[in-house]
Amino acid sequence: xxxxxxxxxxxTCLMCRLCLKEWxxxxxxxxxxxxxxxxxxxxxxxxxxxxxxxxxxxxxxxHKHWSKDKELIVRFARKGDIVGHRGIGTELIYPVSATALExxxxxxxxxxxxxxxxxxxxxxxxxxxxxxxxxLQESEKKMRNLAHMTVKGRIATALLMLLQKFGADEDGxxxxxxxxxxxxSYTGTTYETAFRMMNxxxxxxxxxxxxKNIKVxxxxxxxxxxxEYEEE
Numbered sequence: 001x002x003x004x005x006x007x008x009x010x011x012t013c014l015m016c017r018l019c020l021k022e023w024x025x026x027x028x029x030x031x032x033x034x035x036x037x038x039x040x041x042x043x044x045x046x047x048x049x050x051x052x053x054x055x056x057x058x059x060x061x062x063h064k065h066w067s068k069d070k071e072l073i074v075r076f077a078r079k080g081d082i083v084g085h086r087g088i089g090t091e092l093i094y095p096v097s098a099t100a101l102e103x104x105x106x107x108x109x110x111x112x113x114x115x116x117x118x119x120x121x122x123x124x125x126x127x128x129x130x131x132x133x134x135x136l137q138e139s140e141k142k143m144r145n146l147a148h149m150t151v152k153g154r155i156a157t158a159l160l161m162l163l164q165k166f167g168a169d170e171d172g173x174x175x176x177x178x179x180x181x182x183x184x185s186y187t188g189t190t191y192e193t194a195f196r197m198m199n200x201x202x203x204x205x206x207x208x209x210x211x212k213n214i215k216v217x218x219x220x221x222x223x224x225x226x227x228e229y230e231e232e
Contacts, residue, residue: 001034001035001036001040001042002034002035003032003033003034003035004033004034004035004105006033007028007031007033008031008033008056008105008107010024010027010028012054012056012079012080012107013054013055013056013080013081013082013107014054014080014082014124014127014128014131015027015054015109015114015117015121015124018121018123018124018127019117019120019121019123019124020120020121023117023120023121026113026117027109027117030109030110030113031107031108031109032107032108033056033105033106033107033108034105034106034108035103035104035105035106036058036100036103036104036105036106037100037103038100038101038102038103039099039100040099040100041097041098041099042060042083042084042098042099042100042106043084043094043097043098044094044097045064045065045094045095045096045097046093046094047093047094048092048093048094049084049088049092049093049094049111050110050111051084051108051109051110051111051114052082052083052084052085052088052108052109052111052114053082053083053084053098053106053107053108053109054080054081054082054083054106054107054109055077055078055079055080055081055083055104055105055106055107056079056105056106056107057079057104057105058078058079058100058101058102058103058104058105059076059077059078059079059100059101059102059104059166059176060076060077060081060083060098060099060100060101060104061073061075061076061077061098061099061101061182062074062075062076062077062083062086062096062097062098063096063097063098063099063185064095064096064097066185066188070185071185072185072186072188073182073185073186074096074139075135075138076101076162076165076166076176076186077098078165078166082128082131083098083106084098085128085131085132088111092111101176101177102177145157146188149226149228150225150228151187151189151193151194151197152197152200152201152225153225153226153227153228154187154188154189155183155187155189155194155197155198155201156201156206156221156222156223156225156226157222157225157226158183158186158187159174159207159214159216159222160216160219160222160223160226162174162176162178163216163219168215168216171213171215172215172216173210173213173214173215174213174214174215174216177211177212177213178212178214179212180194180195180198181194183198201222204218204221205217205218205221206218206221206222206225207222
């Protein structure tokens with residue numbers, strides 16, 4: 001991870017967007033910007049927490065060990081998203097890891113200044129509270145889906161969620177290069193099963209795949225699969 005001398009525009013993350021204008025000079029004085037290469041770790045599970053990160057550009061995956069040789073992707077993060085917030089609490093240890101999916105620039109804020117910012121800026125505190133609430137709801141939905149939804153349904157739902165979050169490029173593909181392994185880790189299944197289910201979705205004319213690029217052709221079919229709560 002290298003320090004980025006260019007800095008950021010002080011407009012991208014929720015902290016810069018919502019804090020008091022009078023507080024921005026303090027943010028600029030305390031922030032540090034770093035760049036990561038594709039595949040580089042920002043922090044690892046069980047690392048000590050020293051601060052909070054905001055993504056200025058690029059995309060990341062947040063993941064944790066599922067078993068000895070498997071991982072579960074908790075969420076994908078994009079420009080403007082906060083990363084490292086799961087380490088806030090009484091035990092300042094990251095319960096997850098964060099890895100860059102492409103060249104990424106992050107803005108780092110040390111924990112003491114971040115806490116001071118929350119005390120001073122009510123809108124930032126409120127938005128962070130709502131963010132935690134939304135993330136908790138999403139985590140509960142994901143646990144429900146793992147318990148009751150077929151793998152095909154989970155993959156269909158995941159693709160619709162990723163399309164909603166990242167949008168589509170000019171060719172209609174989800175604006176996120178997604179490997180089959182990452183898709184498997186995100187939906188709680190194996191690579192082989194994810195590969196087989198994706199082939200079925202291709203044959204169903206629900207999606208189109210070109211390498212790591214995925215295009216949703218028939219959102220209605222994917223939505224229907226997501227509503228079918230059947231055990232495998």
